[in-house]
Amino acid sequence: QKEVEQNSGPLSVPEGAIASLNCTYSDRVSQSFFWYRQYSGKSPELIMSIYSNGDKEDGRFTAQLNKASQYVSLLIRDSQPSDSATYLCAVNMLSDSFQKLVFGTGTRLLVSP
């Protein structure tokens, strides 16, 4: 089982719709969860961090965390073509007394005009 799993996509949504990106993780004691956006050929950009169960909203983005189900999601409201990118889920995990981030392979999002 992969430590952090994401559907590779592509997830295709029309402009103005809600895009829902999902991520599951294997380590029950993880406490910190992150979403990164990566445009083609560019480096990842941190867009959301979430540490507690529930929802966290920032502009058009909402991160949702359910630690009991080991599930974290990212909702993008009013999707724009400029949101087309790969979204990486990252989870902190303890390894040899070091808190490292483990990344999923990403979900590619395509927003059509």
Add this chain to the structure above:
Amino acid sequence: DGGITQSPKYLFRKEGQNVTLSCEQNLNHDAMYWYRQDPGQGLRLIYYSQIVNDFQKGDIAEGYSVSREKKESFPLTVTSAQKNPTAFYLCASSPLAGRGRMRPYEQYFGPGTRLTVT
């Protein structure tokens, strides 16, 4: 402006040559990291450092070496022993837990260096 810089953006080398990738940050972060990204794969951790003059191997350290002589700098050397060096290399930094108001573990990435070895 605070941030992370990597140079060069593109690098071409012949097989058998060592090459050093630069990473500098002025975010006052304690921890720095090197990842590689291959098409269709997630980020894989090569080396990390939590403090000056100390660094640890990540998941795929074979064929790589690093140094951390200054807090701001964490260069990566790709040696001729690395079997498949062609990749996109990403440097990141983060604060550590308990350091002031900064969020722990939030990693911020530099623009990356795309290395091609032929």
